[in-house]
Amino acid sequence: MSREIALKLDQERLIIEQEIKAIVDYLTAPGMPGIDGPLVDAEQFPIPGLDHYRIREARQRFNRLNNDYKEIMKRIEQELENYFQSVQSEIHNGNSSSHDQVPIEIGIPSSALPHAFAIISEVTEGSPAMQAGLKKEDKIVKFGDIDYRNHNNLQGLVQYIVSHENQEINVFIIRKNAINRETELSLKITPRRWEGNGILGCRFVPTTN
The missing domain is CATH 2.30.42.10 (PDZ domain)
Known part of the structure; x- marks a missing residue:
């Protein structure tokens, strides 16, 4: 089951990556403050022309998705490690040969x-x-x-x-x-x-x- 779980998790990873990219594209568009740029000027007044609420919401979502991404990569790695071990067992139990082998x-x-x-x-x-x-x-x-x-x-x-x-x-x-x-x-x-x-x-x- 580890292979199937890893494949399912990989699909979730792709969805997270796509949403992260969309957020980054939004926050780094021309005139936008970026991932962590200031929303206030040197005198601490809100920078005009920015949707401050939406930007803060996007940044919070970005941080949550990054945490989710790190967690899902750990889970994928663990499932693949389990899968590798099962494949290694199958290879070890198979017939070995001194002739050229096919991967x-x-x-x-x-x-x-x-x-x-x-x-x-x-x-x-x-x-x-x-x-x-x-x-x-x-x-x-x-x-x-x-x-x-x-x-x-x-x-x-x-x-x-x-x-x-x-x-x-x-x-x-x-x-x-x-x-x-x-x-x-x-x-x-x-x-x-x-x-x-x-x-x-x-x-x-x-x-x-």
Whole structure:
């Protein structure tokens, strides 16, 4: 049920975002005071030409929606964490193979996923990364226990990979498909020695967001 709950919450998130945008557009229109600009002049008189009541009401609504947005993002993250754990269990219980693997689409909108924290900038031919199904420009959402909260400028990711040599790791990625739409995939990768450099055969760069 976690996936269904996350999808429902994501729809609520979109509605909140749309209302927040409408409020911001209203408050930042030409001649308006903005999100938190003053409603009185230097002598503390109300600035003429403004609908003070409506502006205060919009600002209060903006603050409430921001709080709602933070709360719903926490709930989405928790439901997705539950879903990731269930997918990881299914992957772990499935048949593993040393041959090239095909990533599994997990069917969650990228907008509902936790933040991607790294991007694959290079994948070497014949490497463990290529055999696992990783491709250049894949966005890494979760790499085993590592995500945007604990990757520590990718140092945490590197340490995690080194400490899990010859161990299968579940990875969740975002990838653009043939029609340039982002899809969410899960795959398994086993860091190991091979004829090339390192134990993965790929390079990561941190995301800019």
